[in-house]
Amino acid sequence: MPKAKKRPKPVVAHHAKGGTVPLEGVTKQNGRHKQHTGKATCSLELAGRQKPKQKQEQHAGKKTAAAKSSGDGPVLKRTLKTHRSEDGTAVLRCKAVAARQAASAVKLLVAGDAQGTQGRSIKSLTLAPHITSKKATHAIVCQTMKFYLILLEVIKQAGLVESISGLKAGSVPEATNIPVANSSGGPPTKVLCPYNMLVIVYELLLGQGLHSSGGGMGPAEKVVLKHKDRLKATLQQMIQKHGVKDAQGLLPKGRGDFMGVPHPRSVRVNPLRAGRTVEAVVQLLRSETLPKEWKGVSKATHDACRQVTQDPLLPDVLLLPPGTDMHNHPHVIEGSLVLQSRASCMPAHALQPKPGWTCVDCCAAPGNKTTHVAALMQGKGRIIAFDKDPSRLRRLQATAQLAGAVDVIDARCQDVLSLDPASPEFAQVQGVILDPSCSGSGTVFTRMDHLLPSIQRRQQQQLQQHNQEQQHQENAETSGEGDSSEEGLSDNDRDMTEDDGQGKDSDTHEQHHSMEGLEEGLGPADLERVRHLANFQTRALRHALCFPALERLVYSTCSVHKEENEEVVRAVLEQAQAAGFDLVDPFPSWPFRGLPLFPGSEKLVRTDAFRDGTDGFFVAVFARVKKDKKEGSKKKKARK
Numbered sequence: 001m002p003k004a005k006k007r008p009k010p011v012v013a014h015h016a017k018g019g020t021v022p023l024e025g026v027t028k029q030n031g032r033h034k035q036h037t038g039k040a041t042c043s044l045e046l047a048g049r050q051k052p053k054q055k056q057e058q059h060a061g062k063k064t065a066a067a068k069s070s071g072d073g074p075v076l077k078r079t080l081k082t083h084r085s086e087d088g089t090a091v092l093r094c095k096a097v098a099a100r101q102a103a104s105a106v107k108l109l110v111a112g113d114a115q116g117t118q119g120r121s122i123k124s125l126t127l128a129p130h131i132t133s134k135k136a137t138h139a140i141v142c143q144t145m146k147f148y149l150i151l152l153e154v155i156k157q158a159g160l161v162e163s164i165s166g167l168k169a170g171s172v173p174e175a176t177n178i179p180v181a182n183s184s185g186g187p188p189t190k191v192l193c194p195y196n197m198l199v200i201v202y203e204l205l206l207g208q209g210l211h212s213s214g215g216g217m218g219p220a221e222k223v224v225l226k227h228k229d230r231l232k233a234t235l236q237q238m239i240q241k242h243g244v245k246d247a248q249g250l251l252p253k254g255r256g257d258f259m260g261v262p263h264p265r266s267v268r269v270n271p272l273r274a275g276r277t278v279e280a281v282v283q284l285l286r287s288e289t290l291p292k293e294w295k296g297v298s299k300a301t302h303d304a305c306r307q308v309t310q311d312p313l314l315p316d317v318l319l320l321p322p323g324t325d326m327h328n329h330p331h332v333i334e335g336s337l338v339l340q341s342r343a344s345c346m347p348a349h350a351l352q353p354k355p356g357w358t359c360v361d362c363c364a365a366p367g368n369k370t371t372h373v374a375a376l377m378q379g380k381g382r383i384i385a386f387d388k389d390p391s392r393l394r395r396l397q398a399t400a401q402l403a404g405a406v407d408v409i410d411a412r413c414q415d416v417l418s419l420d421p422a423s424p425e426f427a428q429v430q431g432v433i434l435d436p437s438c439s440g441s442g443t444v445f446t447r448m449d450h451l452l453p454s455i456q457r458r459q460q461q462q463l464q465q466h467n468q469e470q471q472h473q474e475n476a477e478t479s480g481e482g483d484s485s486e487e488g489l490s491d492n493d494r495d496m497t498e499d500d501g502q503g504k505d506s507d508t509h510e511q512h513h514s515m516e517g518l519e520e521g522l523g524p525a526d527l528e529r530v531r532h533l534a535n536f537q538t539r540a541l542r543h544a545l546c547f548p549a550l551e552r553l554v555y556s557t558c559s560v561h562k563e564e565n566e567e568v569v570r571a572v573l574e575q576a577q578a579a580g581f582d583l584v585d586p587f588p589s590w591p592f593r594g595l596p597l598f599p600g601s602e603k604l605v606r607t608d609a610f611r612d613g614t615d616g617f618f619v620a621v622f623a624r625v626k627k628d629k630k631e632g633s634k635k636k637k638a639r640k
């Protein structure tokens with residue numbers, strides 16, 4: 001029977017330059033929110049602090065929390081039902097908490113998008129441990145982001161605020177507050193958080209609606225409520241002007257019914273904690289009835305666990321129905337199961353590490369692959385895990401602790417390019433994982449980055465361009481001008497055709513989708529960014545191939561761009577071959593291969609977000625096939 005476990009205690013990591021880094025914040029699940037002693041209120045700004053009792057109410061309500069991540073319409077309906085208390089205050093508080101959390105997530109997403117970093121995904125922001133109403137928060141964020149441009153337009157056209165420049169992608173607001181227009185025409189007298197306002201306007205126009213509980217409202221809510229008729233009328237005018245049925249019709253074509261790709265939920269069995277075989281874990285999940293104290297596990301999750309299957313390719317990976325919420329499952333909390341995508345489990349298997357090996361994980365945080373390698377090595381051997389980002393290294397340490405792999409993993413805060421592979425301390429390194437920073441384009445749809453303003457804007461522009469081109473062609477046809485289909489292809493179409501090298505015949509439809517908004521949408525800025533990343537990836541790969549005793553190296557990305565994948569491999573292949581390595585096929589039964597850009601690319605592995613039930617991913621394995629000529633002759637000389 002699983003017992004409720006405490007979260008791991010803070011740990012300490014080595015810092016290359018400065019000794020140790022205290023890892024406070026690793027376990028900030030509890031105690032993050034101070035308690036609020038004021039009156040219950042529906043104010044989004046003021047209702048953020050919770051009493052423990054109200055936390056419990058929320059927790060119990062998780063089971064049926066609204067918030068279908070993929071649905072439209074009033075996302076908080078069921079949350080409201082489950083949290084109903086006699087005077088209705090708990091209902092309003094829960095809604096307010098979810099909305100407040102959603103507003104901060106929207107703010108971070110928009111800021112990251114405007115800076116071009118795309119660092120945090122909707123999922124990571126809304127499913128983080130400190131988020132109390134995960135499903136509701138996730139749903140509000142998805143919906144607000146989906147209608148982001150429309151909501152901005154409504155706010156602007158309704159003249160609600162004097163300036164919304166802070167909300168435009170490309171200019172992250174320095175201050176989060178914006179002045180509110182004074183209805184009497186005088187200077188602005190109030191300020192409000194634009195992201196709160198966006199979420200509230202979403203709720204008013206497209207969600208559950210707003211309910212005033214009397215006093216205690218925050219400024220954003222007050223403003224929105226005051227101008228609600230104007231906002232509603234503005235949206236109606238926009239709908240009429242565009243001749244569409246509803247707000248959904250205002251979305252770029254195809255976006256209305258698309259809210260991510262439903263992948264099976266994959267979990268990896270961690271034998272270092274599970275203490276039983278994968279088959280035994282499958283049996284346990286199918287039959288287990290969790291004790292009542294595990295309130296965080298819903299009936300839906302219980303039922304889903306009964307349908308668990310083993311992945312046909314990766315023996316320690318289990319598959320559950322899409323959307324299964326395993327975050328609060330006891331086996332996840334105690335580290336026996338690790339929430340990890342199928343594709344992300346490929347590199348460790350591709351490495352085929354043996355117990356007792358010494359390995360290096362070059363870009364290791366947050367440590368999913370490091371701990372997977374540790375598990376495959378049965379906790380015997382050593383993994384030196386590098387990451388140059390101290391806060392991410394802290395996450396790696398926490399991951400290692402949860403996975404029961406701290407004794408095996410030596411975490412170091414260091415730029416991998418600054419280490420010397422010829423140093424005696426690396427003389428035994430046999431396995432290397434290189435999973436460097438990449439564009440993440442393969443995870444766009446699972447991360448739901450397609451909801452980010454920059455991508456929505458780009459799609460809008462492409463759609464407009466496409467419509468104009470179509471109009472132009474129709475006009476030309478009517479006026480009798482001919483046009484060959486080849487000439488009719490746009491540069492983007494041509495790029496797509498050239499890049500579309502795999503599974504062309506059987507997978508045209510999926511290929512089309514998987515490229516949509518990715519290769520097709522690589523504008524000059526994106527291309528610049530991808531090339532910059534590819535430059536680092538190539539240098540890191542060259543560097544990582546220099547460990548003298550290296551047997552096997554796995555290079556992986558969650559990108560679909562050939563610049564970060566096949567072209568990186570091609571750039572180092574000659575040097576690798578001269579050093580005695582060659583590409584080998586880690587998964588001969590896997591049908592989907594690298595783009596055919598050079599001989600040997602058939603040994604490369606690709607996964608596709610629309611075809612393979614996981615993220616878009618790339619894996620290349622270099623294995624030593626013969627001794628480095630120079631090394632060999634040195635050794636011969638030494639023997640003589």
Ligand SMILES: C[S@@+](CC[C@H](N)C(=O)[O-])C[C@H]1O[C@@H](n2cnc3c(N)ncnc32)[C@H](O)[C@@H]1O
Nearest residue numbers: 363365366367368369387388389415416435437
């Ligand atoms: C894609 S993530 C790695 C994910 C990790 N392999 C996992 O499975 O959990 C890339 C990581 O590389 C780190 N990184 C980027 N450049 C680096 C460098 N020059 N040296 C070391 N780490 C680096 C980033 O901080 C980031 O944590």
